[in-house]
Amino acid sequence: xxxxxxxxxxxxxxxxxxxxxxxxxxxxxxxxxxxxxxxxxxxxxxxxxxxxxxxxxxxxxxxxxxxxxxxxxxxxxxxxxxxxxxxxxxxxxxxxxxxxxxxxxxxxxxxxxxxxxxxxxxxxxxxxxxxxxxxxxxxxxxxxxxxxxxxxxxxxxxxxxxxxxxxxxxxxxxxxxxxxxxxxxxxxxxxxxxxxxxxxxxxxxxxxxxxxxxxxxxxxxxxxxxxxxxxxxxxxxxxxxxxxxxxxxxxxxxxxxxxxxxxxxxxxxxxxxxxxxxxxxxxxxxxxxxxxxxxxxxxxxxxxxxxxxxxxxxxxxxxxxxxxxxxxxxxxxxxxxxxxxxxxxxxxxxxxxxxxxxxxxxxxxxxxxxxxxxxxxxxx
Numbered sequence: 001x002x003x004x005x006x007x008x009x010x011x012x013x014x015x016x017x018x019x020x021x022x023x024x025x026x027x028x029x030x031x032x033x034x035x036x037x038x039x040x041x042x043x044x045x046x047x048x049x050x051x052x053x054x055x056x057x058x059x060x061x062x063x064x065x066x067x068x069x070x071x072x073x074x075x076x077x078x079x080x081x082x083x084x085x086x087x088x089x090x091x092x093x094x095x096x097x098x099x100x101x102x103x104x105x106x107x108x109x110x111x112x113x114x115x116x117x118x119x120x121x122x123x124x125x126x127x128x129x130x131x132x133x134x135x136x137x138x139x140x141x142x143x144x145x146x147x148x149x150x151x152x153x154x155x156x157x158x159x160x161x162x163x164x165x166x167x168x169x170x171x172x173x174x175x176x177x178x179x180x181x182x183x184x185x186x187x188x189x190x191x192x193x194x195x196x197x198x199x200x201x202x203x204x205x206x207x208x209x210x211x212x213x214x215x216x217x218x219x220x221x222x223x224x225x226x227x228x229x230x231x232x233x234x235x236x237x238x239x240x241x242x243x244x245x246x247x248x249x250x251x252x253x254x255x256x257x258x259x260x261x262x263x264x265x266x267x268x269x270x271x272x273x274x275x276x277x278x279x280x281x282x283x284x285x286x287x288x289x290x291x292x293x294x295x296x297x298x299x300x301x302x303x304x305x306x307x308x309x310x311x312x313x314x315x316x317x318x319x320x321x322x323x324x325x326x327x328x329x330x331x332x333x334x335x336x337x338x339x340x341x342x343x344x345x346x347x348x349x350x351x352x353x354x355x356x357x358x359x360x361x362x363x364x365x366x367x368x369x370x371x372x373x374x375x376x377x378x379x380x
Contacts, residue, residue, distance in 0.1 A: 018182030083336020114308035220373035276300035322353035328362035
């Protein structure tokens with residue numbers, strides 16, 4: 001471990017994770033890296049002849065963005081596309097082109113659950129490729145034709161990737177995490193570039209766009225060509241009475257109920273006699289698979305399911321939407337779970353809180369602004 005410490009005068013810096021604050025070091029050892037293996041994975045690039053056969057046709061708006069992406073990828077790119085716009089599918093043609101040239105590619109995502117879901121989707125798209133998922137519980141094989149991993153696992157790949165797709169860079173735990181940012185940058189080859197994907201833009205990305213460090217591409221409309229569902233705010237003062245009434249009215253539908261804490265998730269699930277999922281749930285994949293296979297029912301969740309997951313025909317309820325954990329970006333992402341897919345499945349989103357705070361207002365304004373842009377695009 002000591003070989004990874006650079007000393008400049010009295011200041012130390014970890015060559016492995018990049019931290020330099022004194023609090024992270026003990027007797028010259030970086031405590032951030034004590035649990036990390038320092039074996040460097042080696043990815044071999046080889047030319048291929050992959051063809052992309054999507055099970056559906058892309059819209060003209062998606063196709064135009066794909067063309068822009070193909071010319072812009074000589075630098076880092078940020079694709080800002082609304083929830084359900086098909087960000088994954090729009091990046092696939094670029095991924096195919098890079099792999100066919102023998103370039104080394106990876107897809108990094110902040111959260112483990114989305115790594116597992118996305119890697120299965122990519123295996124279906126590319127059955128001839130060895131798509132490896134690298135995250136907690138899946139670290140036996142860390143090399144393949146295409147790596148799909150959490151941002152934490154990028155520490156294994158030093159100067160390896162010519163293309164890194166970084167999904168949801170404004171999501172926890174990547175947002176404002178200097179160590180993970182260091183892992184991302186160190187995973188790139190000398191000529192490597194990043195394609196960022198998200199429906200929401202944080203301050204760090206706004207700064208990159210302003211300084212022209214990234215090429216900014218946007219898509220304000222879903223493949224269904226329907227507008228985004230706008231959340232409905234409802235005043236909730238007395239024991240969430242309106243929420244209970246709405247649940248009764250929609251008892252024959254499928255819904256995710258978001259709550260601010262793990263404790264509330266457990267208590268509400270007990271009251272409603274339905275499953276719940278949090279970051280501490282041990283059987284997350286089984287819970288999600290079971291919920292997907294149901295035609296109706298409720299699932300209680302923390303912000304764990306705010307992004308990256310798709311369920312057909314659901315409603316979304318956010319209880320205590322004025323709590324700090326529900327930022328405007330989080331609320332936008334939660335609302336984006338509704339009405340996804342090319343068939344524009346029906347669904348509604350409701351925010352319940354004692355007040356309509358700034359984050360709720362910003363969320364609704366954001367969605368309305370995207371809908372206005374979509375209307376302008378459709379009129380052209």
